[in-house]
Amino acid sequence: GQSLEQPSEVTxxxxxxxxxxxxxxxxxFYGLSWYQQHDGGAPTFLSxxxxxxxxxxxRFSSFLSRSDxxxxxxxxxxxxxxxxxxxxxxxxxxxxxxxxxxxxxGTRLAVHP
Amino acid sequence: xxxxTQTPRYLxxxxxxxxxxxxxxxxxxxxxxxxxxxxxxxLQFLFEYFSETQRNKGNFPGRFSGRQFSNSRSExxxxxxxxxxxxxxxxxxxxxxxxxxxxxxxxxxxxxTVL
Numbered sequence: 001g002q003s004l005e006q007p008s009e010v011t012x013x014x015x016x017x018x019x020x021x022x023x024x025x026x027x028x029f030y031g032l033s034w035y036q037q038h039d040g041g042a043p044t045f046l047s048x049x050x051x052x053x054x055x056x057x058x059r060f061s062s063f064l065s066r067s068d069x070x071x072x073x074x075x076x077x078x079x080x081x082x083x084x085x086x087x088x089x090x091x092x093x094x095x096x097x098x099x100x101x102x103x104x105x106g107t108r109l110a111v112h113p
Numbered sequence: 114x115x116x117x118t119q120t121p122r123y124l125x126x127x128x129x130x131x132x133x134x135x136x137x138x139x140x141x142x143x144x145x146x147x148x149x150x151x152x153x154x155x156l157q158f159l160f161e162y163f164s165e166t167q168r169n170k171g172n173f174p175g176r177f178s179g180r181q182f183s184n185s186r187s188e189x190x191x192x193x194x195x196x197x198x199x200x201x202x203x204x205x206x207x208x209x210x211x212x213x214x215x216x217x218x219x220x221x222x223x224x225x226t227v228l
Contacts, residue, residue, distance in 0.1 A: 042221045099207050101158065
């Protein structure tokens with residue numbers, strides 16, 4: 001089957017840098033996505049990596065190593081508003097499900113002053 | 114551009130009842146998928162519809178069903194509700210048959226409580 005592992009909780013202070021890791025096991029790989037979800041809110045798309053390397057979008061960056069089945073989300077210059085849950089996800093393409101995502105259990109990030 | 118709209122936002126039902134949840138995708142989006150989110154299980158895929166056809170189904174019992182209309186709006190139905198069906202039900206839309214970036218646009222969900 002397909003599964004993703006990520007830490008359940010991470011704590012950091014404002015202005016710091018935090019890295020949220022994600023390891024995955026899939027029978028076929030079509031990219032790793034990251035989503036952010038604030039309490040009571042909708043998950044929102046942050047980034048997508050299909051190839052190895054680092055993708056940067058403002059304060060957020062995402063990294064992928066396909067050979068290691070590993071990726072991470074890097075958040076820089078942390079702000080209080082970054083306190084949220086972060087999910088990594090892969091697409092389950094075995095059944096042609098390009099829009100069927102398998103999610104990790106989520107990492108709850110708490111940013112403190 | 115309006116986002117994904119889900120109704121109702123909150124509802125309370127009792128065991129044995131049924132419930133219908135509605136989702137209006139972003140205009141122009143033809144794919145709608147549904148996810149169940151619970152504290153213990155995270156986000157679990159329920160099913161995906163594209164052009165009124167169910168393309169994929171997750172590992173949920175037959176009590177969970179859905180459909181998509183010609184205007185891409187979608188509904189999901191849960192019959193014979195059980196306590197374990199209490200969850201946040203999220204609808205997500207995307208642009209086309211394949212999503213190159215895996216980007217889904219989620220609604221804020223319908224929070225179902227089963228008593």
